[in-house]
Amino acid sequence: MTQKSLRRIAVKIGSNVLTRKDGTLDITRMSSIVDQVAELHRRGMEIILISSGAVASGRSELRLSQSLDSVSARQLYSAVGQAKLINRYYELFRDHGIACGQILTTKENFSTRRHYLNQKHCMDVMLANNVIPIVNENDTVSVTELMFTDNDELSGLIASMMGMQALIILSNIDGVYDGDPFSPGTRLISDIHDAADASGCIAKSKSSAGRGGMATKYRIACKVASEGIAVIIANGKRDDILLDLMDKKNTVPHTLFHAAATPTSSVKKWIAHSEGFAKGSITVNEGAAEAMLAPTRASLLPVGVTAIDGDFEKDDIVRVVDADGKVIAWGRTSYKSDDARKLMGGRGGRPLIHSDYLYIDD
Numbered sequence: 001m002t003q004k005s006l007r008r009i010a011v012k013i014g015s016n017v018l019t020r021k022d023g024t025l026d027i028t029r030m031s032s033i034v035d036q037v038a039e040l041h042r043r044g045m046e047i048i049l050i051s052s053g054a055v056a057s058g059r060s061e062l063r064l065s066q067s068l069d070s071v072s073a074r075q076l077y078s079a080v081g082q083a084k085l086i087n088r089y090y091e092l093f094r095d096h097g098i099a100c101g102q103i104l105t106t107k108e109n110f111s112t113r114r115h116y117l118n119q120k121h122c123m124d125v126m127l128a129n130n131v132i133p134i135v136n137e138n139d140t141v142s143v144t145e146l147m148f149t150d151n152d153e154l155s156g157l158i159a160s161m162m163g164m165q166a167l168i169i170l171s172n173i174d175g176v177y178d179g180d181p182f183s184p185g186t187r188l189i190s191d192i193h194d195a196a197d198a199s200g201c202i203a204k205s206k207s208s209a210g211r212g213g214m215a216t217k218y219r220i221a222c223k224v225a226s227e228g229i230a231v232i233i234a235n236g237k238r239d240d241i242l243l244d245l246m247d248k249k250n251t252v253p254h255t256l257f258h259a260a261a262t263p264t265s266s267v268k269k270w271i272a273h274s275e276g277f278a279k280g281s282i283t284v285n286e287g288a289a290e291a292m293l294a295p296t297r298a299s300l301l302p303v304g305v306t307a308i309d310g311d312f313e314k315d316d317i318v319r320v321v322d323a324d325g326k327v328i329a330w331g332r333t334s335y336k337s338d339d340a341r342k343l344m345g346g347r348g349g350r351p352l353i354h355s356d357y358l359y360i361d362d
């Protein structure tokens with residue numbers, strides 16, 4: 001994959017890429033990454049940055065007299081650190097004559113189709129006006145129970161929402177190793193074509209300032225690649241890593257998650273990343289489950305529904321579970337829950353969930 005084939009990319013920058021060993025913000029590294037993004041921007045590429053580093057940067061700014069609980073620490077450090085982070089980005093990009101803008105978001109901002117499209121619209125307008133969006137989770141107001149696992153999850157959602165051609169995840173390691181990367185004898189995996197390729201290699205360990213670890217990266221990378229978006233995990237601490245990935249292709253150590261040949265539709269991408277917002281559950285019988293999971297992916301007809309739990313409106317996201325209670329799909333419902341209950345088990349009627357709005361996590 002080279003820059004020539006890419007016009008729209010998302011780049012996620014992990015905390016450890018932007019943090020020095022003493023915990024302070026690595027301005028030198030930030031400047032180097034901004035220089036590379038500016039060069040790609042000059043070549044006509046549309047780029048969205050998802051940048052961690054707010055909490056790490058804020059922690060190094062403050063000398064607290066007493067220890068804080070984890071929520072207070074996250075809120076305080078991110079409030080101070082994000083101000084410092086975005087200010088640096090603003091000044092560094094301005095030195096290149098490029099405008100950047102801050103997008104602070106929370107998982108709630110993706111909870112309905114309307115919220116999702118509103119968020120998308122903001123970044124569409126920014127890109128159309130040559131402004132580089134710099135996205136981060138708003139840790140000051142995000143509710144612990146409804147946070148992104150980390151910015152790897154957020155970056156996958158953004159790449160999917162914005163229809164980017166590739167997502168580059170810059171971490172503090174060259175990519176996915178076939179074991180503990182710090183153990184002798186393990187090697188870097190350059191290509192991943194299927195989620196099963198290396199799932200057994202991922203240790204729960206993570207670096208000092210990281211939140212999600214490689215396990216999250218791997219899960220998100222496989223999901224986004226299955227939607228038709230190439231994903232690269234590479235080492236953000238390598239000089240010129242972005243330009244080398246674009247121009248020198250295979251000479252730079254990295255892990256490439258190959259994009260699925262058939263891209264997922266934009267509405268299915270929204271559904272795929274909305275599983276956490278399901279407003280209800282629909283239980284289906286064996287015949288309906290088989291029809292929906294078949295290669296032809298049938299729509300869910302009322303006749304195959306055996307139970308409906310929860311209250312939902314038309315166009316909400318719902319879970320589909322089989323007779324054993326196992327989640328087999330998510331979808332956008334064509335009826336509100338009261339009407340769906342009236343149709344449940346009966347023949348005729350429009351599909352409860354049309355196959356175009358059905359996402360099955362293969």
Ligand SMILES: Nc1ncnc2c1ncn2[C@@H]1O[C@H](COP(=O)(O)OP(=O)(O)O)[C@@H](O)[C@H]1O
Nearest residue numbers: 014015016171176177201203206207210213214
């Ligand atoms: N199989 C693996 N290959 C590469 N890194 C791994 C693997 N298993 C665990 N890791 C750990 O995951 C870390 C990267 O995740 P994380 O700490 O969240 O970084 P970031 O700040 O970039 O999100 C690596 O530094 C490494 O310690």
Ligand SMILES: N[C@@H](CCC(=O)OP(=O)(O)O)C(=O)O
Nearest residue numbers: 015053054055150151210211
């Ligand atoms: N919003 C947080 C994101 C933390 C995070 O996801 O960190 P990482 O796993 O290093 O990408 C921050 O800016 O510190």
